[in-house]
Amino acid sequence: xxxxxxxxxxxxxxxxxxxxxxxxxxxxxxxxxxxxxxxxxxxxxxxxxxxxxxxxxxxxxxxxxxxxxxxxxxxxxxxxxxxxxxxxxxxxxxxxxxxxxxxxxxxxxxxxxxxxxxxxxxx
Amino acid sequence: xxxxxxxxxxxxxxxxxxxxxxxxxxxxxxxxxxxxxxxxxxxxxxxxxxxxxxxxxxxxxxxxxxxxxxxxxxxxxxxxxxxxxxxxxxxxxxxxxxxxxxxxxxxxxxxxxxxxxxxxxxx
DNA sequence: ATTTTGCGCAACCAAATGATTGCGTATATA
DNA sequence: TATATACGCAATCATTTGGTTGCGCAAAAT
Numbered sequence: 001x002x003x004x005x006x007x008x009x010x011x012x013x014x015x016x017x018x019x020x021x022x023x024x025x026x027x028x029x030x031x032x033x034x035x036x037x038x039x040x041x042x043x044x045x046x047x048x049x050x051x052x053x054x055x056x057x058x059x060x061x062x063x064x065x066x067x068x069x070x071x072x073x074x075x076x077x078x079x080x081x082x083x084x085x086x087x088x089x090x091x092x093x094x095x096x097x098x099x100x101x102x103x104x105x106x107x108x109x110x111x112x113x114x115x116x117x118x119x120x121x122x123x
Numbered sequence: 124x125x126x127x128x129x130x131x132x133x134x135x136x137x138x139x140x141x142x143x144x145x146x147x148x149x150x151x152x153x154x155x156x157x158x159x160x161x162x163x164x165x166x167x168x169x170x171x172x173x174x175x176x177x178x179x180x181x182x183x184x185x186x187x188x189x190x191x192x193x194x195x196x197x198x199x200x201x202x203x204x205x206x207x208x209x210x211x212x213x214x215x216x217x218x219x220x221x222x223x224x225x226x227x228x229x230x231x232x233x234x235x236x237x238x239x240x241x242x243x244x245x246x
Numbered sequence: 247a248t249t250t251t252g253c254g255c256a257a258c259c260a261a262a263t264g265a266t267t268g269c270g271t272a273t274a275t276a
Numbered sequence: 277t278a279t280a281t282a283c284g285c286a287a288t289c290a291t292t293t294g295g296t297t298g299c300g301c302a303a304a305a306t
Contacts, residue, residue: 018262019152027150028264029142032219039223046282058265060284065263079273079282090223093216096155100162100213141292151294169252181295183254188293202252202303 022092025069030054031062035071039085042075048083145215148192153177154185158194162208165198171206 026032034048045063049056063083066072071089075082149155157171168186172179186206189195194212198205 021152023146023150023152023155026219027146029144029146030264032146036222039226044282045284054264055266056283057267057285061264064284079271081283085223087223087227090220091227094220094224096149097213097217097220099159100208100210101217103162104210104214153294167252168254177294178296179253180255180297184294187254204253 020065020068022069022071022089023096025066025071026093028062028065030059031066034059034062034066034083035085035090038072038083039087042082042084044080044082143188143191145192145194145212146219148189148194149216151185151188153182154189157182157185157189157206158208158213161195161206162210162213165205165207167203167205 026035030052033052037043037048037051045056045060048063049059052059063072066083067074069089071086073084073086075084149158153175156175160166160171160174168179168183171186172182175182186195189206190197192212194209196207196209198207
């Protein structure tokens with residue numbers, strides 16, 4: 001019995017179910033800021049960290065998440081890593097908005113016709 | 124000194140800093156699905172829960188978050204509550220995309236000019 | 247009037263998040 | 277060659293998230 005105890009080591013089962021999609025990526029305000037900055041110009045983690053009130057490691061972790069959901073791409077240059085924004089992936093958010101955009105545009109259309117009808121009825 | 128120990132009760136400081144913005148709202152896939160559904164037609168929590176593989180309470184919690192970030196509005200009808208999508212708030216995401224959209228549109232513009240130049244040079 | 251239904255709220259739990267510190271490695275500089 | 281710098285990774289921690297169950301209240305249905 002005691003042998004059994006020794007035999008069964010506590011395995012690190014730890015099933016990780018992290019959602020790593022674009023929406024999770026842009027959920028954090030710091031990550032959104034990072035995205036905006038590197039969209040203008042590719043930057044290294046250190047350069048980025050200078051603009052935020054947290055450690056380089058914290059920024060690196062955010063970048064890691066952004067990389068996992070493919071919102072950023074990396075480009076090595078010696079010991080430095082330049083992070084770029086993957087605009088194509090940002091488009092996914094835009095795509096999700098599509099049906100909603102149709103809605104708020106339709107709303108205006110309807111408002112337009114209402115106004116038109118009002119105008120036509122006036123005289 | 125001992126008196127001091129007794130005097131300082133462990134206060135429940137527990138500073139709650141929950142981000143309740145649109146991006147946090149749409150970070151969860153279930154919440155995005157809820158939003159899509161009620162954008163088409165206002166629904167009650169029970170009606171919504173029927174479409175998901177989780178309890179009504181879980182859905183209610185999601186709705187609570189969506190309400191807190193103003194992505195949904197409620198309308199009471201007796202003991203039922205109909206949840207509506209607040210399209211105006213969804214627009215905030217669209218607004219954030221603006222600079223990025225400009226980028227990917229500019230890209231196409233440049234591609235267009237490249238193609239044009241290629242065409243002009245051909246003959 | 248009693249029971250059923252629709253719903254929010256509180257308590258609880260496992261897992262994920264956001265941040266920190268310390269460490270190892272590879273590249274640049276002295 | 278020795279030192280400084282840039283960076284990722286692992287461990288750790290408090291807080292948040294996403295889910296559950298159980299409860300109570302008000303509106304409907306019986």
